[in-house]
Amino acid sequence: MIYLDSAATSLLKPSAVEYAMAEALRSMASPGRGGHVPAMLAAETVFRCREKAAELFHMERPDHVVFTMNATHALNLAIASLAIYGKNAVVSGFEHNAVTRPLHALGCSVKVAGRKLFEPEDSIKAFQEALTGADFAVCTVVSNAFGYILPYREIAALCRKSGVPLILDASQAAGILDLDFDDLGVAFMAMPGHKGLLGPQGTGILLCRENAQPLLFGGSGSESRLPIMPDDLPERLEAGTHNVCGIAGLMAGIESVLSQSPAAIFHHEHVLLRLAIEELREANCELFTKEGAQQAGVLSLRSQNIDCETLASRLNEHHICARSGLHCAPLAHESAGTLETGTLRLSFSPYLRERELREACRVLRQVLSTPLS
Amino acid sequence: MPQYWISFRSLTHAQRAARILERSGVTAVLARLPQGVSPKGCGYALIVRHRIHDALRIIGEARIPNGMVFEKMEHGDFREVKL
Numbered sequence: 001m002i003y004l005d006s007a008a009t010s011l012l013k014p015s016a017v018e019y020a021m022a023e024a025l026r027s028m029a030s031p032g033r034g035g036h037v038p039a040m041l042a043a044e045t046v047f048r049c050r051e052k053a054a055e056l057f058h059m060e061r062p063d064h065v066v067f068t069m070n071a072t073h074a075l076n077l078a079i080a081s082l083a084i085y086g087k088n089a090v091v092s093g094f095e096h097n098a099v100t101r102p103l104h105a106l107g108c109s110v111k112v113a114g115r116k117l118f119e120p121e122d123s124i125k126a127f128q129e130a131l132t133g134a135d136f137a138v139c140t141v142v143s144n145a146f147g148y149i150l151p152y153r154e155i156a157a158l159c160r161k162s163g164v165p166l167i168l169d170a171s172q173a174a175g176i177l178d179l180d181f182d183d184l185g186v187a188f189m190a191m192p193g194h195k196g197l198l199g200p201q202g203t204g205i206l207l208c209r210e211n212a213q214p215l216l217f218g219g220s221g222s223e224s225r226l227p228i229m230p231d232d233l234p235e236r237l238e239a240g241t242h243n244v245c246g247i248a249g250l251m252a253g254i255e256s257v258l259s260q261s262p263a264a265i266f267h268h269e270h271v272l273l274r275l276a277i278e279e280l281r282e283a284n285c286e287l288f289t290k291e292g293a294q295q296a297g298v299l300s301l302r303s304q305n306i307d308c309e310t311l312a313s314r315l316n317e318h319h320i321c322a323r324s325g326l327h328c329a330p331l332a333h334e335s336a337g338t339l340e341t342g343t344l345r346l347s348f349s350p351y352l353r354e355r356e357l358r359e360a361c362r363v364l365r366q367v368l369s370t371p372l373s
Numbered sequence: 374m375p376q377y378w379i380s381f382r383s384l385t386h387a388q389r390a391a392r393i394l395e396r397s398g399v400t401a402v403l404a405r406l407p408q409g410v411s412p413k414g415c416g417y418a419l420i421v422r423h424r425i426h427d428a429l430r431i432i433g434e435a436r437i438p439n440g441m442v443f444e445k446m447e448h449g450d451f452r453e454v455k456l
Contacts, residue, residue: 032384034405050385062389222383222413222416223414223416225412226413226414230382230383235384
């Protein structure tokens with residue numbers, strides 16, 4: 001099998017992830033629930049994972065690393081926290097439904113800034129104009145559908161200058177780009193644990209500059225006599241039992257990213273991206289890329305003759321896993337002009353080898369050139 | 374040797390403080406705070422036997438909010454101490 005869907009979930013993990021999860025299942029209870037050895041072992045593991053995440057994102061405060069179920073949960077927390085103070089939001093033209101649906105559900109007024117794919121100057125100019133009167137902004141770092149790396153540093157600087165709190169959606173960037181949370185000065189940064197951080201599904205992280213409003217209420221393992229959630233992070237946002245096995249696996253994933261370095265992982269995926277572009281340049285399809293553009297290890301394409309779902313299905317027959325459709329990002333597809341057709345998305349990981357990608361591209365070229373029966 | 378318990382309202386604050394003390398060479402053991410001295414219930418403490426003044430200074434410099442400091446008496450009772 002050749003796995004080209006790491007933008008959805010990185011299937012191939014370091015072996016340490018599996019080991020850490022099994023060990024947690026065997027030996028750990030629940031942090032903050034008792035002072036016995038299994039509870040304290042769980043507490044130590046969870047705290048170490050906070051420390052590792054803080055190290056990766058250059059944060060001084062590990063207690064401001066909040067564990068969530070996934071990036072969607074983290075984004076919901078961040079958006080709901082800021083929408084309390086005002087509902088005028090600015091978003092990039094490449095946001096995922098994990099951003100647009102909470103905004104819609106909360107009744108926010110949404111201004112879309114920058115719709116031109118692989119044109120950072122357009123994104124910067126549009127944010128500059130749209131921030132006037134905005135209460136908060138949300139921007140993805142990397143488009144999950146197209147791999148476009150938005151000018152997030154410039155957008156963060158604009159937001160700081162305008163006094164508009166910014167939420168960065170780092171779902172496709174965490175573990176791949178060197179993101180400095182303290183330096184960016186954003187209000188929140190949300191990410192899943194199961195993509196570039198190489199952890200298991202069911203894990204996510206919200207990095208918080210200031211406090212936030214909980215979405216769930218319940219046991220926190222501390223200040224139990226209070227009828228409300230504690231004031232302090234991370235307990236304030238982490239009601240209920242933690243996913244200790246998942247967090248143990250996530251810590252092993254983050255350790256692997258730290259040992260390889262995001263820069264090395266990005267380089268590897270960028271080499272693969274250039275290879276895929278080269279291999280598919282003459283194929284019978286439209287590639288979504290641009291010479292000189294900042295693009296992560298994600299390549300979308302479409303064929304005039306074959307529906308993207310059919311393409312993915314044909315690849316699957318050859319044991320090649322790629323994702324077709326709108327990738328839960330209709331706004332991004334609308335921006336790129338692919339809302340009606342969708343695209344086939346190839347996405348890479350640190351464990352994908354060049355020979356595997358060459359073989360996948362060979363099969364894809366063959367499928368693209370074969371008339372439908 | 375007196376045994377001091379520095380209280381914290383959250384587990385994570387106590388863990389952060391423990392790490393910082395460890396890096397400063399001060400030994401501290403994480404423990405649950407007895408309910409009788411935990412005004413809001415289910416608090417945590419760092420048990421420090423040596424260098425309690427250094428420990429409190431280091432925690433203060435790191436701006437980690439801690440609560441009262443107790444001395445555990447020989448018969449097991451806790452007495453608040455002002456240091």
